[in-house]
Amino acid sequence: MNTVVITIAVVGILGAAIIYGTDLFCALVVRPAASDAADASVADLIGRIHEYGDRRLPVPGVASVIAAVVAVALGDSAPARIGAATALLALLAWLAVYLRISAPINTRLRAAAAGHTVPVDTRELQQRWDRVIWLRAALQTIALGGLLAVIVAH
Numbered sequence: 001m002n003t004v005v006i007t008i009a010v011v012g013i014l015g016a017a018i019i020y021g022t023d024l025f026c027a028l029v030v031r032p033a034a035s036d037a038a039d040a041s042v043a044d045l046i047g048r049i050h051e052y053g054d055r056r057l058p059v060p061g062v063a064s065v066i067a068a069v070v071a072v073a074l075g076d077s078a079p080a081r082i083g084a085a086t087a088l089l090a091l092l093a094w095l096a097v098y099l100r101i102s103a104p105i106n107t108r109l110r111a112a113a114a115g116h117t118v119p120v121d122t123r124e125l126q127q128r129w130d131r132v133i134w135l136r137a138a139l140q141t142i143a144l145g146g147l148l149a150v151i152v153a154h
Contacts, residue, residue, distance in 0.1 A: 005074050005080065009148075010151070013148065014064075015063035023136045035127075042126050044112075047110045065095070067147070068143070069088060082146075083152075087150075
């Protein structure tokens with residue numbers, strides 16, 4: 001059972017690491033770059049980024065959530081289950097922030113890019129998105145720590 005749980009935790013770590021890396025890159029690079037860019041540039045490029053990200057990133061995100069659920073269920077020690085539960089709670093909190101704040105903004109900017117338009121509130125949309133990116137990165141950090149704890153506990 002240890003090998004199964006460790007393998008599941010590794011899958012979860014890989015999935016969470018992809019999202020963590022993406023969020024951290026956005027926090028460190030995209031956020032300040034977008035704040036200095038013209039609204040038309042933000043609407044077009046950031047809209048295109050969300051187009052690809054929203055299509056491709058659910059797979060590793062879902063994999064990390066499923067891995068955390070399975071690790072909670074199959075963990076054979078309290079530290080492993082606590083680590084997995086911590087990861088799961090962080091991932092679910094991340095998902096709530098994403099669905100409530102980031103996803104609607106992504107949808108608006110994707111539509112603007114596809115229609116070659118610039119929403120009048122582009123700057124405000126990007127600022128609202130920017131306000132949660134550090135929180136999202138922090139939640140992924142907690143999830144990675146929880147999944148790593150599963151491995152260490154075994």
